[in-house]
Amino acid sequence: MEKAEIGLIGLAVMGSNLALNIAEKGNKIAVFNRTPEKTDEFYESAGDLKKQIVPCKTIEEFVEAIRPPRPIIIMIKAGEPVDQQMELLRPYLSKGDIMIDAGNANFRDTIARFDRLKDTDLTFIGMGVSGGEEGARHGPSIMVGGTEDSWKRVEKVLTSIAAKYKGDPCVAWLGNDGAGHFVKTIHNGIEYADMQMIAEIYGIFRDGLGKSSTDISKIFGQWNKGRLNSYLIEISEKVLAATDPISKGSMVDMILDKAGQKGTGKWSAIEAQNMGIPATAIEAAVAARSISSMKGEREAAEKIFGKPEYKFPIAYGPDLDKDLELALFAAKIGAYAQGFAVMAEASREFKWSLPMPTIAKIWRDGCIIRSQFLDEITSAFTKAPDAANLIVTPAFSEMVKESIPALRRVVTAALQAGLPVPALTSALTYFDAYRQGRGTANLIQAQRDFFGAHGFDRLDGKDFHHGPWGSGAATF
Numbered sequence: 110m111e112k113a114e115i116g117l118i119g120l121a122v123m124g125s126n127l128a129l130n131i132a133e134k135g136n137k138i139a140v141f142n143r144t145p146e147k148t149d150e151f152y153e154s155a156g157d158l159k160k161q162i163v164p165c166k167t168i169e170e171f172v173e174a175i176r177p178p179r180p181i182i183i184m185i186k187a188g189e190p191v192d193q194q195m196e197l198l199r200p201y202l203s204k205g206d207i208m209i210d211a212g213n214a215n216f217r218d219t220i221a222r223f224d225r226l227k228d229t230d231l232t233f234i235g236m237g238v239s240g241g242e243e244g245a246r247h248g249p250s251i252m253v254g255g256t257e258d259s260w261k262r263v264e265k266v267l268t269s270i271a272a273k274y275k276g277d278p279c280v281a282w283l284g285n286d287g288a289g290h291f292v293k294t295i296h297n298g299i300e301y302a303d304m305q306m307i308a309e310i311y312g313i314f315r316d317g318l319g320k321s322s323t324d325i326s327k328i329f330g331q332w333n334k335g336r337l338n339s340y341l342i343e344i345s346e347k348v349l350a351a352t353d354p355i356s357k358g359s360m361v362d363m364i365l366d367k368a369g370q371k372g373t374g375k376w377s378a379i380e381a382q383n384m385g386i387p388a389t390a391i392e393a394a395v396a397a398r399s400i401s402s403m404k405g406e407r408e409a410a411e412k413i414f415g416k417p418e419y420k421f422p423i424a425y426g427p428d429l430d431k432d433l434e435l436a437l438f439a440a441k442i443g444a445y446a447q448g449f450a451v452m453a454e455a456s457r458e459f460k461w462s463l464p465m466p467t468i469a470k471i472w473r474d475g476c477i478i479r480s481q482f483l484d485e486i487t488s489a490f491t492k493a494p495d496a497a498n499l500i501v502t503p504a505f506s507e508m509v510k511e512s513i514p515a516l517r518r519v520v521t522a523a524l525q526a527g528l529p530v531p532a533l534t535s536a537l538t539y540f541d542a543y544r545q546g547r548g549t550a551n552l553i554q555a556q557r558d559f560f561g562a563h564g565f566d567r568l569d570g571k572d573f574h575h576g577p578w579g580s581g582a583a584t585f
């Protein structure tokens with residue numbers, strides 16, 4: 110019997126959709142699931158694609174069914190289960206076989222898995238997959254980390270299943286070991302910021318301007334035809350237009366205002382902090398989800414302090430909707446600039462040589478943050494590959510100059526009205542601090558020297574590093 114081109118373990122939501130996608134693109138695939146009944150169910154529901162699928166009940170049978178060197182996608186619950194599954198697989202594998210973790214792994218776990226296989230003749234790939242269930246089935250964005258040789262073995266299959274942006278496949282090899290999972294983590298961090306900023310604008314419309322979900326949906330629909338065109342704006346338009354089958358009112362109005370999180374946003378913020386790179390919009394978005402979950406505390410505090418006025422200034426001006434659109438655009442630039450800056454530093458620290466234009470390119474379709482905007486980022490980084498930050502590339506500096514005044518007006522008005530806009534504010538103050546040639550850290554250095562004799566450098570470069578403030582300190 111002709112051997113399968115690839116194997117896949119884990120037939121839950123993501124794995125079964127990915128397996129069908131692989132089969133549909135003409136690749137023969139062997140599948141296995143810990144609970145064998147799920148393998149039967151999956152195979153029985155595969156319809157015409159059955160002929161491309163080899164359902165296996167034992168690991169031995171599964172490994173035998175794949176053409177060596179065997180690429181084996183592990184798409185199961187992240188964390189400990191992946192290590193357990195790898196241990197169960199190992200005795201059956203041979204030289205050059207590649208275990209591919211396609212779940213949402215922490216990239217530090219991915220690096221540890223590479224290390225554990227270092228002295229064996231097996232290899233590993235850490236693969237970030239974005240796009241949820243729909244993406245897995247019809248074309249995800251795929252971020253690959255591993256050796257170039259192992260990438261070559263899987264390139265054809267992965268290219269066939271990835272989303273395509275104007276014909277370009279949204280998959281790439283991004284570097285060694287944890288590179289793919291790191292980039293996926295930052296993708297999710299940016300996704301948190303993007304979603305939070307849209308939610309803050311929604312809050313301005315709902316609470317500051319008294320608009321209904323239907324009205325806001327229509328505005329987002331308009332915005333989706335312009336520079337904010339993106340999957341997240343598109344789904345926001347759709348969810349705001351939906352009717353609750355029970356109350357017959359707006360569906361969104363009936364949803365409890367507590368947002369969940371699975372950890373990738375938090376990992377992005379932690380890694381940014383570890384490397385000393387500001388990712389304030391991402392941090393604000395993670396914190397906003399945490400405060401959203403404190404529903405009881407928020408309600409109790411509202412009883413003590415009362416509701417703020419919430420009203421946007423009436424005299425704001427006739428172009429309010431346009432200003433909000435431009436403000437969201439400016440803030441979005443800030444969040445993406447931060448995400449890319451974190452990846453640039455990680456690339457240096459972990460010696461990955463992450464290709465920034467390629468990352469923007471493979472996020473243009475298939476993933477949750479897919480948008481036209483990412484095409485502009487691709488082009489900006491292609492033209493200015495050594496730019497210190499997205500906002501100083503020639504293309505984006507012009508967009509920032511055009512849009513920041515709107516963000517400033519919107520944030521100012523929202524703060525005056527008592528509307529919480531932490532991610533929008535973070536993006537604005539990030540810009541204000543980043544473009545300030547002379548900041549205020551001179552005072553911090555003086556304070557540090559005062560209480561801890563930490564020393565400072567002088568603007569004039571003179572060899573004089575302590576202030577005239579403590580006993581024993583140098584004096585003028």
Ligand code: NAP
Nearest residue numbers: 119120121122123124143144184185186187190212213241
């Ligand atoms: P999941 O609910 O995270 O996990 C269920 C699968 O894991 C089942 O196949 C289960 O097998 C298997 N499993 C659990 N513990 C195991 C163990 N100790 N050994 C072997 N198999 C074990 O599945 P999912 O939602 O499809 O997600 C899979 C991965 O993709 C996760 O890392 C997830 O974070 C990531 N991801 C998910 C999404 C999404 O939208 N859902 C998007 C992107 C990435 P049994 O049937 O035997 O229980």
